[in-house]
Amino acid sequence: xPSFRISISPSRRAAARFVTGVRRRILKALEEEAxxxxxxxxxxxxxxxxxRSVINRELRGKKDLTLGRVAELAWAMGRVPSFDLPExxxxxxxNLSLPTQTPTANVATATAxxxxxxxxxxxxFLEVSRGSSVAPTVKP
Numbered sequence: 001x002p003s004f005r006i007s008i009s010p011s012r013r014a015a016a017r018f019v020t021g022v023r024r025r026i027l028k029a030l031e032e033e034a035x036x037x038x039x040x041x042x043x044x045x046x047x048x049x050x051x052r053s054v055i056n057r058e059l060r061g062k063k064d065l066t067l068g069r070v071a072e073l074a075w076a077m078g079r080v081p082s083f084d085l086p087e088x089x090x091x092x093x094x095n096l097s098l099p100t101q102t103p104t105a106n107v108a109t110a111t112a113x114x115x116x117x118x119x120x121x122x123x124x125f126l127e128v129s130r131g132s133s134v135a136p137t138v139k140p
Contacts, residue, residue: 010099011099019064019065020061022065022070023059023061023065026059026065026070026073026074027059029074029077029079030044030059030077033077033078039077041055041056041059043076044073044076044077047075047076048072048073048075048076055073058073
């Protein structure tokens with residue numbers, strides 16, 4: 001029986017956990033408002049001018065939530081969105097480590113792989129964007 005191993009980078013894992021947490025808090029707020037005042041997804045959709053199915057897909061995780069949509073959902077529920085970005089701290093004795101900065105060469109190679117320019121041009125771009133005075137070399 002074939003098995004699959006899925007590898008998720010630490011940054012993607014952190015992003016997924018954050019988005020899931022935001023979605024859960026929105027659902028909890030919607031549940032509270034539904035109990036308190038009978039608010040439904042249809043009411044939210046009407047208030048922000050979209051179809052109910054759009055709200056449903058976003059809340060179920062079938063469609064990405066934008067920051068703007070989070071704010072609109074909060075407004076429609078009579079809530080105030082807030083965002084906090086505390087410094088990451090690890091508990092004493094943890095075997096986890098804080099993220100380190102990605103070396104420039106890896107960024108250039110990874111980015112070049114997903115674009116139409118090569119790694120040399122990407123490395124040059126990164127040097128120039130950091131303010132380096134490296135002159136471009138053009139090969140005939």
